[in-house]
Structure formats: C-alpha cells, structure tokens
Amino acid sequence: MNSPDEVKTRSARLTRLLVAKFAFDFLFLIAVVIAYGYSSLPPPYRGWTDVATAGAVSGWVCKADSIDSPVEVQLFVDNKFAGRTTTGLERADILDKYPAMGRTCGFRIEMPPLAAGEHSLRVFAVDLSGTRAGPTFRQVGQTVTWPGVEAK
C-alpha cells in the first residue's frame, strides 16, 4: 500500500501531466484551425471588367500573391457559362496606374451571339489552389448589364 506522501507526489505529477496534455491538445487544435483557415481562403484577386462590346468582354485581373501568373477567367451571361480564356494581354494602362500589377494581366473573352434585350455579364477568376475540393470563383469587377441589340 502506498504511503500518503507517495500518493500525494503521484497525484501532483499526474495533475501536472494532465494539465500539460490538455494545454498541448488545445494549442495544437488552435494551430490546426488557423492553418486550415489560412489555407482555405482564396488568394485575393485584383482586377476589373472594363469593356464590353458587341463581340467581346475585356478587362484585367491578377493574383495578388503572384502577379505574373496567368489567371483563368470565365464569362457568365445571365448566369450561364459563355466562354473562358486566360490572361496574357498586355495592359500598359493598368501598369501605369497600378505599378504593382502584372504586365500581362489583360484578358479578352469572345461573347457568343446574344438575343435581343438586356443581359447580365459577369467575369470570374478561377482559382484551383487551396484545400477545398473544386475551384473557387472570384468575380472580377462588377456585373455588367449589356443592353443587347434590338431585333430588326
């Protein structure tokens, strides 16, 4: 049978061990949650959809953490997929205005023929990085309302 002193010592050591274990588990979990949150956030994109003509939608976009990497952009007309391309066009005007942007951040997506009447045009930058299953879509600029061509 253990003496009271032995039990007291053992209890104290066990208590310290339990406290250390809980502290380790808590800190580890916090670290994992933070790492998960950080890796799950889509990288910030900067760009704008600035021109829409009868045949195409143009704009510029680049990834803030790798400005020279090409970015895939997709066009949605009335919330339906209408075309895709990759940035690569030179935009000296953007570089003049925003020196931190990439040189070849411009894009131009051909538009399919549209029926008469108004249409909403939205361009998205597609991001395949991060831990989420599937791509992340980040809208480039604002939704453009295309007035359409009146039927003759």
Added chain:
Amino acid sequence: MTDAREPQADVLSTLACFEIAALLGTLLVSAWAIPVLSPDHRLSPVPVIGGYLFIFLSQRIHGETFRDLGFRVDNFFKAAKLLVLLMLAATFVVLAIGWSAGSLRMPPTSGFGAPLLLPVESVAWALIQQYALQGFVNRRAELIWGRGLVSCLAVAIVFAVFHLPNVWLSVATFIGGLVWAAVYQRYPNLWALAISHSIMTFVLIATVPERALQGLRVGIRVWLP
C-alpha cells in the same frame, strides 16, 4: 487506518477518470476533427503520438512496469486458453452471419484493410491498440471501480465509442472489448490479446459484408469520400 486510505483512493480514482477522459478526447479529436482540418493526413499522427506519450508518462508516474502492463510470457497460455473458446464462439456467430448474408469471401490482398491481413502488421497494430486499451484504460478503470464487470464495461464502451459511427465495428469492438478486458483482468497478457485481436479482425473482414464494415473507417472518415 481505513479513513486514511479512502481519501488517497478517491484522489487517484478521480485522476484516473480525468486520464481516461483525456485519452478519449484525444482519440475523438483525431477521428473527427483532424481528417477535416488536415485532409492530406499529414497532421493525423500528431495527436495519436501525443496520446501514446501521455499513456507512457502516466504509466511511469503510476510505477507500472512492462510486466505489470502485460508484456510477459508466463501467463500467455492461460490467457490463450481462455481466449480460444470465446474466439471460437464468436467466429461461429460471425460465420453464420456471413453465410446468411452471402458475404463470406477471401479478403483483398491490396487496398484498404489488406495490410491488416499480414501477420506481423496485424499483430503489431493489435498490440498497439491493446496496449492503450488494457494497459491504460483498463488499469485506470480498475482504479475507479475495481476489478469486475463495471470496469470491463467501461473499457468496452470506450473502445466502441472510438469506432463510431461505424455501427458494425462499434458493436464488434464493444463485444471484443468486454471479452478482452475480462481476460486481461484475469490473466494480464498483451501478446495473447494482440494475437486474438488480429485473428478476430481477419475473421471480421472475411465474413461481414463490406458495406457494413465501411472499409473499417471510424469517425468522420466514414462519411468522407
């Protein structure tokens, strides 16, 4: 004298409760949270290693030797004799279930679960589990409730809870946990229990329908692709 002993027993049994809870918490976090937060499994071993380190340090504090824990051979055959009959009964029942379900098969030689069929890997993995279950949980349960049915039930419940939400596996591990805990309390021998555990794992994989076993997955992984 009796009054002086009771507070000591109370303190140690209270701490034993916390010890079991601490280990169970770690195992549940590793089964339910880490697979979501770390899908590439890189961080999965960390809480498990931490859990086993905790077990080892706790055993050192309690002054438990390897022989105390069951790493011994003198009572191996006594433990094995007790286990054989129980294993035969369980195998008969599981075979009957497999026969009626038409799921008797030779287990796969590759893919998930295949390493569990290799003798060394299978016994090693079973030993790791039994070391934690009997060498730690059972011994702490004995501190709380003494030897007997209640402490054996506690061991079985802990083992089964860890295998949720895989229902079949939880039922099997509850029964197995109960039997192994009882045998351990009678003849503490981890080698015999590990061999028994690995044989019963093989029997389970070879008889129970694969859909019911769900690839032996536990925790959130049951529902993850």
